[in-house]
Amino acid sequence: MSAQAQAEAIPFPGYSRGRIDDEIVNPELYANEDEIHVLFTKLRAEDPVRYMEPTGFRPFWSITKHADIQEIEKQNNKFVNGLRTYLSPIEGEEWIKSMTGDTHLFRTLVDLDDPTHMKLRALTQSWFMPPNLKKLEGRIAGIAKEHVDRMLEKGNECDFVKEVALWYPLRVIMEILGVPREDEAFMLKMTQEIFGPGDPDVASETEHKGDQVAFSGQRDASVDLMQTAQALFEYFGAMTIDRRKNPKDDVASVIANGKIDGEPIGEREAMSYYIIVATAGHDTTSSVTSGGLLQLIKNPGELEKLRGDLSLLPSAVEESIRWVTPVKHFMRTAMEDYTLRGKTIKAGDGICLHYPSGNRDEEVFEDPFSFKVDRKPNKQIAFGYGVHLCLGMHLARMEIKALFNELLSRVSYIELAGEPRNTHANFVSGLKTMPIRFKPA
16 A cells, blocks of 8 residues: 555545545445445545555545446446455455455356356346236235234334334245245345444344454454355255256246256356345345335425325335435446546456445436435436346335335324434445334324
8 A cells, every 4th residue: 555545534524534545445434324425425526536545455446426337337348347346355355265266255147247147137137027027016015015014013113124124125025036934034134144244233143253254344243254155055055956846936946947058057156146136135125115214204395295196106216216325336347448537447457336426426416415205307326227237126116116105005104213223334235223103094
């Protein structure tokens, strides 16, 4: 690390933490929405393409403008996923490499490049497209009703995250995947360990003990991700054997019997496929559902506007997605020299795309720090852009809309009953607790 980088600190109003290069990877900072957005606002205005040298991490270019994120994502031949997909400390990368032979714990769709990426994606893509999801609309509405029923049965208070938002999208994706209801608690635990290994609450609740960490940037976390991965591989390995013998009308059967160029997909790719569907398929939706409701509570005028005109539900869902942006970043690696805003990104350089920053870009969103249920246009990029556009985005929208529709029709009043708290994670994060008080309609 250069002497300049070591000595550098960038003070600015509203931000009183440490060196900006270290803070941009700090899981703790992502639990404080105000502080992380002050940092992103500063970067967008003064250094939108910035070379970062965080302590303990390989350097990378930090990209914070909406247009720049799109420019990089649409050129997937020049900026690849496979060499580096997440922000991870060098120690974590080396540990994973010693176990797997590369820097990835899994080989999911987000870790792969074309042509393998597109061939694997094509196996299940029809399952997650609107024509097929239309057939599931009634079932999803039924699951939403079931979870609001449970919420109302608890009286007039609950922790919306722990008792509703975590379990509702989990049940939806488990049905689509083919995981039985009795295994939901296991799957939720695995998801929290993968996406939040540096969060103190996740670390304290897990049975796994160790000092390895892949995504959090926090090297004293107590989640052993290799044990988590092994547990998931064993679970889905058994499912693969079952679905090959007894295929069903579910996504697990598609994966278990999937072929590329006439050959069965590799075991690691198959296991990773299950994992990305099972984990990312509910954790992000949970974060948007709870985060969107929080903003409706904080903005009662917007809540009443939505309650008075349910035709605004689609735009309210889109605004919730923009506001929360549960996936905080993805990495790319430049395959050739490239000039962006006068900066030369060298071949081999890492690039970090900061989606929450892109979704607050003042050049794209009017009054970006206001939550508006009728915001139009809304060019949010929480689902990414280009060939890696989120496979489950249509399902996520359908789920959030169904739950909001059920809540608004059955709850006449809602307020906070305690302090909401976010997870400590720099990759995928959102609310981990949100106590609410409510009155049935």
